Amino acid sequence: MLKISDLTKKFGAFQALNVGQIDIPRGQVTGIVGPNGAGKTTLFNTVGGAFRPDTGQVMLDGTDITGLPPHKLAEQGLVRTFQISRDLGALTILENLLLARPGQLGESITASLFSRARIRAEEENAVEQARTLLERVDLWRLADQSAANLSGGQKKLLEVLRAMMLSPKVILLDEPAAGVAPTMEGVLADFILSLKAEGVTFAIVEHDMEMIERLCDSVYVMTEGREMMHGSFHEVTSDPRVLEAYLGSMV
Amino acid sequence: MIGYLTAILIFVIISALIGLALNLQWGQAGMVNFGIFGFFAVAAYVAALSAMAGVPALVAALLAVIATVILSALVALVSARLREDYLAIATLAFAEAVRLFLLNETWLTGGANGLPGIPRPLSGVASGLHYELMFLGISVVVLALCFVFAQLLTVSPFGRVLRALREDDLVASTLGKTTLSFRVRAFAAGGAIIGAAGSLHSFYFSYIDPTQFGAFVTAYAFMAVIAGGRGSNTGLLIGAVSVMVLLEGTRFLKDLMPFLDAGQAASLRLILIGVGLILLLIYRPQGFMREYRLQAKDGDVS
Numbered sequence: 447m448l449k450i451s452d453l454t455k456k457f458g459a460f461q462a463l464n465v466g467q468i469d470i471p472r473g474q475v476t477g478i479v480g481p482n483g484a485g486k487t488t489l490f491n492t493v494g495g496a497f498r499p500d501t502g503q504v505m506l507d508g509t510d511i512t513g514l515p516p517h518k519l520a521e522q523g524l525v526r527t528f529q530i531s532r533d534l535g536a537l538t539i540l541e542n543l544l545l546a547r548p549g550q551l552g553e554s555i556t557a558s559l560f561s562r563a564r565i566r567a568e569e570e571n572a573v574e575q576a577r578t579l580l581e582r583v584d585l586w587r588l589a590d591q592s593a594a595n596l597s598g599g600q601k602k603l604l605e606v607l608r609a610m611m612l613s614p615k616v617i618l619l620d621e622p623a624a625g626v627a628p629t630m631e632g633v634l635a636d637f638i639l640s641l642k643a644e645g646v647t648f649a650i651v652e653h654d655m656e657m658i659e660r661l662c663d664s665v666y667v668m669t670e671g672r673e674m675m676h677g678s679f680h681e682v683t684s685d686p687r688v689l690e691a692y693l694g695s696m697v
Numbered sequence: 698m699i700g701y702l703t704a705i706l707i708f709v710i711i712s713a714l715i716g717l718a719l720n721l722q723w724g725q726a727g728m729v730n731f732g733i734f735g736f737f738a739v740a741a742y743v744a745a746l747s748a749m750a751g752v753p754a755l756v757a758a759l760l761a762v763i764a765t766v767i768l769s770a771l772v773a774l775v776s777a778r779l780r781e782d783y784l785a786i787a788t789l790a791f792a793e794a795v796r797l798f799l800l801n802e803t804w805l806t807g808g809a810n811g812l813p814g815i816p817r818p819l820s821g822v823a824s825g826l827h828y829e830l831m832f833l834g835i836s837v838v839v840l841a842l843c844f845v846f847a848q849l850l851t852v853s854p855f856g857r858v859l860r861a862l863r864e865d866d867l868v869a870s871t872l873g874k875t876t877l878s879f880r881v882r883a884f885a886a887g888g889a890i891i892g893a894a895g896s897l898h899s900f901y902f903s904y905i906d907p908t909q910f911g912a913f914v915t916a917y918a919f920m921a922v923i924a925g926g927r928g929s930n931t932g933l934l935i936g937a938v939s940v941m942v943l944l945e946g947t948r949f950l951k952d953l954m955p956f957l958d959a960g961q962a963a964s965l966r967l968i969l970i971g972v973g974l975i976l977l978l979i980y981r982p983q984g985f986m987r988e989y990r991l992q993a994k995d996g997d998v999s
């Protein structure tokens with residue numbers, strides 16, 4: 447589904463990213479782990495269009511999407527979430543979702559002035575889509591509240607829901623469990639698995655190993671900008687090199 | 698007295714229009730426009746010059762609107778790759794360029810002497826106080842149209858994207874929004890309203906010169922938007938009126954306190970305006986009204 451080859455990114459002289467080959471297979475949840483500063487977020491930023499890569503290629507479903515800006519990637523079916531939740535606090539929870547719906551007539555100025563009835567009909571459909579998603583995670587009851595009022599875990603859920611409004615092929619999740627209360631972590635994991643069952647492909651950066659074990663079909667380990675190994679959760683966690691990479695980053 | 702009130706009301710309407718434009722550009726889309734007085738000047742001069750060339754008033758106003766829409770779109774486009782604080786500088790630079798143009802291209806703008814004798818629309822229909830009242834009526838209609846225009850944009854999905862852009866443009870673009878297109882259109886939509894404001898200004902005063910388009914125009918507009926509550930169009934109207942009450946009300950200080958000389962009265966007036974603003978920021982930092990939010994759960998979608 448998503449194939450990343452020879453992707454590099456430098457900040458000044460610092461080689462933050464130098465990846466050989468990472469494959470995110472269709473319909474699976476692929477984990478990306480590694481010590482702090484390994485380049486995981488940089489990988490998502492570079493694949494997700496926040497940065498342009500220096501070299502390399504990213505293919506989505508056979509289409510070259512290397513270096514496309516985020517809004518083009520969204521059109522192609524790739525959406526990412528952020529390590530630090532970026533809720534839009536000036537919008538309600540429902541509006542956060544409605545915002546993400548693609549192809550809205552109401553985003554045109556002339557339509558906003560002269561096609562009010564059609565926009566209202568469109569909005570009703572959008573609200574239905576959003577409502578279905580929000581009800582799945584019990585957030586519909588808060589729909590009209592500011593997104594700023596949500597708990598850490600709810601904000602992470604909101605980001606996933608927002609992404610789902612785009613009916614994407616792939617979602618990149620950057621530390622979905624960071625700053626999330628344990629009970630909420632379960633809700634989040636269940637939700638991700640139910641989306642996976644519906645055919646959504648995920649790549650997940652996460653430090654919480656229980657979460658990785660529960661969700662991931664396979665795991666990449668990154669250190670110092672490169673992917674060091676790839677395997678099942680148990681292969682990866684029993685590999686001495688991985689242990690060393692983690693310990694090495696602590697001293 | 699009625700004549701004075703009419704003049705004040707027309708003045709409030711013109712500032713409210715500028716405030717509405719800023720509320721769209723900065724209040725909702727987060728795009729700082731310090732050079733709003735430059736766009737206002739362009740609109741006034743285009744309307745004035747067209748009317749003086751014999752173009753009917755409505756067409757002259759339309760030309761002014763087209764000019765400010767195009768220039769606003771261009772300024773937004775040129776500064777698109779810059780960060781928010783640079784847009785502030787770019788708009789200021791634009792306004793300064795306009796000022797220099799107005800001062801130096803005397804053949805067209807009359808330079809510092811300005812343009813006298815701008816024909817007033819429908820001047821054959823009424824005269825004196827009746828004309829003033831009729832002009833007030835026209836201004837109210839223009840304000841109502843512009844308010845509906847702004848409000849329709851605010852409550853539509855377009856306005857939702859603007860608020861999202863203001864909060865976090867990376868999120869908006871991650872969710873598939875072309876940030877550049879929305880920014881340019883928001884700025885241009887605000888420009889359209891400034892075009893209407895500039896036309897009214899020229900037609901009402903029938904004399905314009907560069908001193909009428911100073912940075913104070915921008916300052917009043919920001920005061921009105923902040924006092925009204927950033928993003929709220931209804932709040933903006935209240936904000937524009939309050940700012941005007943503060944500015945005009947303090948004008949009578951000298952009558953109330955005859956022991957002050959003119960200089961002292963002017964200073965006291967500035968102090969009172971400052972105190973008024975500070976009190977507002979202390980007691981209602983969020984402004985009079987909250988910006989629009991969709992409330993859809995238990996009711997109608999719009």
Ligand SMILES: Nc1ncnc2c1ncn2[C@@H]1O[C@H](COP(=O)(O)OP(=O)(O)OP(=O)(O)O)[C@@H](O)[C@H]1O
Pocket residue numbers: 457462480481482483484485486487488489529
């Ligand atoms: N915009 C940037 N400019 C300069 N250096 C950066 C930038 N972004 C990241 N880096 C550097 O690149 C390296 C990788 O950072 P990155 O955020 O990708 O790590 P990470 O694997 O996501 O770590 P964590 O687990 O702590 O989130 C770090 O050394 C970081 O300081």
Ligand SMILES: [Mg+2]
Pocket residue numbers: 486487488529
């Ligand atoms: Mg990270």
